[in-house]
Amino acid sequence: AIYENVAELEKLNMQFDFIVVGGKRDRWKRRCKLPFGERQTFGFSAGSRWLVIATPNTPWDWNYTTTPQVGLNGRTVAFPRGFVLGGSSSVNYMVYTRGSKEDFDRFALIADDERWSWDNLIPYMKKNEQFTQPADHHNTTGQFNPAVHGFNGINSVTLSGFPSPIDDRVIETTQELAEFPFNLDMNSGDPIGVGWGQMTVKDGSRSSSATSYLAPQFVSRPNLHVLLHARVTRVLPTASNDFRTVEFVQDLKGKRMTLSAKKEIVLSAGSVGTPTILMYSGIGNSSALQSLGIKPLHNLPSVGQNLTDHSLLPLGWLVDSTDTFDTEARNTTALWSTTRQRISDGSGFPTTLPYSSASRDPSAGPNTAHYEHLYSNGFLGTTPPTGNYLGITSAVVSPASRGSITLNTSDPLAPPLINPNLLASEFDIFIMRYAVRSALRFAASKPWADYVIAPPVGVNNTSTDDELDDYIRQNAGSVFHPVGTASVSPVGAKFGVVDPDLSVKGLTGLRVVDLSVMNRIPAAHSQAAAYIIGERGADMIKETWS
Numbered sequence: 001a002i003y004e005n006v007a008e009l010e011k012l013n014m015q016f017d018f019i020v021v022g023g024k025r026d027r028w029k030r031r032c033k034l035p036f037g038e039r040q041t042f043g044f045s046a047g048s049r050w051l052v053i054a055t056p057n058t059p060w061d062w063n064y065t066t067t068p069q070v071g072l073n074g075r076t077v078a079f080p081r082g083f084v085l086g087g088s089s090s091v092n093y094m095v096y097t098r099g100s101k102e103d104f105d106r107f108a109l110i111a112d113d114e115r116w117s118w119d120n121l122i123p124y125m126k127k128n129e130q131f132t133q134p135a136d137h138h139n140t141t142g143q144f145n146p147a148v149h150g151f152n153g154i155n156s157v158t159l160s161g162f163p164s165p166i167d168d169r170v171i172e173t174t175q176e177l178a179e180f181p182f183n184l185d186m187n188s189g190d191p192i193g194v195g196w197g198q199m200t201v202k203d204g205s206r207s208s209s210a211t212s213y214l215a216p217q218f219v220s221r222p223n224l225h226v227l228l229h230a231r232v233t234r235v236l237p238t239a240s241n242d243f244r245t246v247e248f249v250q251d252l253k254g255k256r257m258t259l260s261a262k263k264e265i266v267l268s269a270g271s272v273g274t275p276t277i278l279m280y281s282g283i284g285n286s287s288a289l290q291s292l293g294i295k296p297l298h299n300l301p302s303v304g305q306n307l308t309d310h311s312l313l314p315l316g317w318l319v320d321s322t323d324t325f326d327t328e329a330r331n332t333t334a335l336w337s338t339t340r341q342r343i344s345d346g347s348g349f350p351t352t353l354p355y356s357s358a359s360r361d362p363s364a365g366p367n368t369a370h371y372e373h374l375y376s377n378g379f380l381g382t383t384p385p386t387g388n389y390l391g392i393t394s395a396v397v398s399p400a401s402r403g404s405i406t407l408n409t410s411d412p413l414a415p416p417l418i419n420p421n422l423l424a425s426e427f428d429i430f431i432m433r434y435a436v437r438s439a440l441r442f443a444a445s446k447p448w449a450d451y452v453i454a455p456p457v458g459v460n461n462t463s464t465d466d467e468l469d470d471y472i473r474q475n476a477g478s479v480f481h482p483v484g485t486a487s488v489s490p491v492g493a494k495f496g497v498v499d500p501d502l503s504v505k506g507l508t509g510l511r512v513v514d515l516s517v518m519n520r521i522p523a524a525h526s527q528a529a530a531y532i533i534g535e536r537g538a539d540m541i542k543e544t545w546s
């Protein structure tokens, strides 16, 4: 059931086995709701009860802003996070991309745990996914590869059900330029190329963790209790090095309350929320916490470090058409298809360029993209007052830059300092520059000759590196894919925040199950990875308590 006020819960006089912080997914909630026999199969006691704590659901955004970004000429940029049941999956752009096989194999390598390899995660991808017909029920043959998808999962993924006037030209470009090979399915583990976009949509509506994992049939289960409007301030020790209590408020000026779990607290508050809660709880870099007046309880210097995000630059080419979304509500995100590209195939970059050594390449391997293009039938940035546009938005998807989430006060209701350090590394600006030039080549190719009228203002074929860099640093922002602030590392490692089973290092009763655990960012939009971690983490919890 869903509760607005903790008093309603207190009346039930219940004890909870698990408390999940962050209104999100998850499979494990389903399991404990299965009929008694099956529940026994999964090893939960008949009395298992679950509580999901969610933030207030209006307004829908935490309204964060980054710190001044060195790589963006000192600008600060918006850093939205979903302030709603379903978290950012309820507010995101719905693009569904998993990343490369190499992305997850590297994750497993760094974690020193094969459970995180691509091959071992495929069952969880399929468990999450319910590939459905697009809204217009068009023939999808040749637009995706059914063999790599799940059809019986819970979260709907589909192809666009709304044909776009630029579709044919994009596909034609894949036949025209070797730089943009056609890729039947970018979710096969081998994402390089241009193909049809997939998105988390069902029958034309958003499919999020709230509409899927927290759908009425699951929320109505008798042992799942969802408390809304509950902001967790800290996790508290129940005994030395054992954290099974959450402290929270329902009113920013109200009293702090606590709830304890018999088995575990699961932090699913995301790459900003999770490290913030840990640090306010005294779990982090002890000397930094002490200097803020926070009593250090457990020294884990990696908490909040290694923040990694994708940077993004929308560009618009003026076109000879009125049939674009610019003329409608200008915030539509009619993403059509995407391309992921490497600078060169196989062996790294041209040797005349800096960062030519493969060992300095931050991408996960030769089949992992450095950058992405999003083609849209309209400009994805702030639309100019007049004109219709072909949008090509570039993103650096294997960045070298690293930032951090830190605190500057001991008040757990204060926002953290968010520094994704976008485009701080020379490597990342080099990739963004390359991606922009690649977009110029794309739009200058034959299929666009009778369509594109002019290149983006400020960016063209004769732009020098310095001019492009200036333009990029002045106009780029974030794709809102933060990961890595509570990273997985091997058992016994001196770095990292959680062990490969996602339990917080050196503590009992506390696990992290969200994107903050990804030690490297996948070269993809991040929600698929969040679902994969949710599904895999759920089984790890089950394994612990069977």
Ligand SMILES: Cc1cc2nc3c(=O)[nH]c(=O)nc-3n(C[C@H](O)[C@H](O)[C@H](O)COP(=O)(O)OP(=O)(O)OC[C@H]3O[C@@H](n4cnc5c(N)ncnc54)[C@H](O)[C@@H]3O)c2cc1C
Pocket: 021, 022, 023, 024, 053, 054, 055, 080, 081, 082, 083, 084, 085, 086, 087, 088, 089, 091, 092, 093, 094, 095, 096, 097, 230, 231, 232, 233, 268, 269, 270, 271, 273, 274, 277, 479, 480, 481, 482, 514, 515, 516, 524, 525, 526, 527, 528, 530
């Ligand atoms: C505007 C936007 C567009 C995006 N577009 C795409 C896209 O097209 N495709 C894609 O794949 N990805 C996209 N993403 C990213 C994707 O949605 C996220 O990577 C994913 O949802 C992260 O999941 P998470 O569970 O780690 O964190 P989140 O989804 O952020 O969930 C964290 C939850 O915890 C709650 N929480 C945080 N702190 C507390 C606290 N102290 N107490 C209680 N609750 C708390 C939050 O309110 C939220 O409900 C987008 C993100 C944004 C913001």
